[in-house]
Amino acid sequence: MPRRPLRFDPVAEARRNWVERGWLEAADGMALVTSVMRVHQILLARVDDALAPFGLTFARYEVLMLLTFTRTGQMPLGKIGQRLQVHPASVTNVIDRLESDGLVQRRPHPTDMRTTLAVISVKGRRLAARATEVLNRDVFAEVGPTPEALQELFTTMADLRRAAGDFDPTPQPTH
Amino acid sequence: MPRRPLRFDPVAEARRNWVERGWLEAADGMALVTSVMRVHQILLARVDDALAPFGLTFARYEVLMLLTFTRTGQMPLGKIGQRLQVHPASVTNVIDRLESDGLVQRRPHPTDMRTTLAVISVKGRRLAARATEVLNRDVFAEVGPTPEALQELFTTMADLRRAAGDFDPTPQPTH
DNA sequence: TTTCAATAGTTGGACGTCAAAGTAGTATGG
DNA sequence: CCATACTACTTTGACGTCCAACTATTGAAA
Known part of the structure; x- marks a missing residue:
């Protein structure tokens, strides 16, 4: 994207107005809402840049990692949606793409014929591992x-x- | 979207992993990147909910307000993209919709025949004012x-x- | 002045997200 | 035991975002 930096903070400008x-x-x-929008945009662009060489997006990467962290490498689609807080239709979409890439x-x-499980493949595990390495080094760190x-x-x-009801207000240690 | 809150913070869980x-x-x-993604999603949903009765989205609302804050109620499309940090194609898209709604x-x-100006209409000004009222009351406050x-x-x-180069590192007062 | 690079905007395609509607399977109450 | 409600997933369509390629115009250099 064309990124000629501005001479001022557009959010602070909006706040002044x-x-x-x-x-x-x-x-x-x-100002907070607008900031979050911008930061989201910036971070997502960085992450997707880092993942592009692997043919991944953040959405697909998140699903792969979620499956990686399970015992058996599988999870019902509905549960994936709950964990990642995305719409069932989005899960269908992402899983479609991951599946057509063999990941x-x-x-x-x-037992429940309504439910579909997503199972991560060996190829998916390897790709996720390599992508994580790059992502950790070039973005997260x-x-x-x-x-x-x-x-x-x-925090x-x-x-x-x-407060938004994203998860239960039970106190959880953050580290 | 189906929002059954989880019993734990999925981001903290990922961080543990x-x-x-x-x-x-x-x-x-x-953890930060993932948090920003979730908060973005939550806030955008709230804003868009509040704007839906006006036939607006946050993207369209931002453009309307930007034009409202100019002296003459007009701005070149390219400059809109710079201020809102979005791709020229996105500006074209949003302006198309605002224009077809008469806003x-x-x-x-x-003087420059390459450049197109977007001019806010009276209808656009009125709608933006009403939407701002609701947005300020129900979301921002x-x-x-x-x-x-x-x-x-x-801050x-x-x-x-x-740090991301979103704007020039010149110190700017935030209030 | 002529040529060629830079700028402004649009178009078409890909992707992720959501809502609404539809299909299939499961569970529950009478 | 059956009708009905609920759950899981998919499909379709709308929207916003981006990139790549394209057209038109401007500007600058030879």
Whole structure:
């Protein structure tokens, strides 16, 4: 994408406009929402760049890793959607692509004929491992101003997610 | 979307898995990236819900507000893309839809025949004003655990965006 | 002045996301 | 035991995003 950096922070500019019109109650919330949109865009672009050589996207990578972390390398599609917080139709879409690349395979559930299991293949495991190496090195280890700010950011966003009902408000250790 | 909340934080769970495999350098970065993806999804859903009654999406709303904040209510498409940090093709797409709803109008640039200006209409101004009212009340004023955490979050993300080259590292007051 | 590179916008295709509607299988209440 | 509600997944369509390729215009260099 054409990325000629601006001479100013467009979000701070928007916030100024909000305050100028007297929308004081909403200015910080607007700035936060807009910031999240931009940061999301930036990070997703970085991740997808790193994954492109492997023919992966973040959506596909997330599914592969989720399967990797299971005991048996398989999981019902519906559960994948719950864990990754995406719509069933999105899961169908991603699994379709992973399957046509031979990285996962659909298998009927042994007892419940409604359920479809996604099983990660050896090829899928290998690819996920190689992709993780690159992703860890080139993106994840490089993100964030400082480790402290990063931790702070993470916990604050976890609060936000919890408040949004993303998961149960049971206290969970973050490390 | 089906939103049955989980009993645990899936991001913290992923982070545990990262640490377990010895990817210590990358664990926090991975958690941050994943958090941002989820928070983005949550906030975008809220915003789009609030805007749906107006026939708007956040992308369209952002363009309308950007035009609202200009002196003359108009701006070249390319500049819109720079300010909102989106691809030229995305601008074309959004302007197409806004135009077919009569909220903006395309107009040729007076001197540079390559350039197209988007001009906000009276209808566009009115709709943006009404949408802002609802958005401020129902979303922006309700976001975030506390005002302090919200501020903190915003400035930390601004650092992150600045480091990513989103805008020039010139110090800018945030309020 | 002529040629060629840079800029502005559009088009077409790929991808991920969601909602709504449809199909198939399971579970439950009468 | 059967009718009905619920669950799991898929399909279709809409939207936003990006990239690559294309057209038109401007600008700059030879």
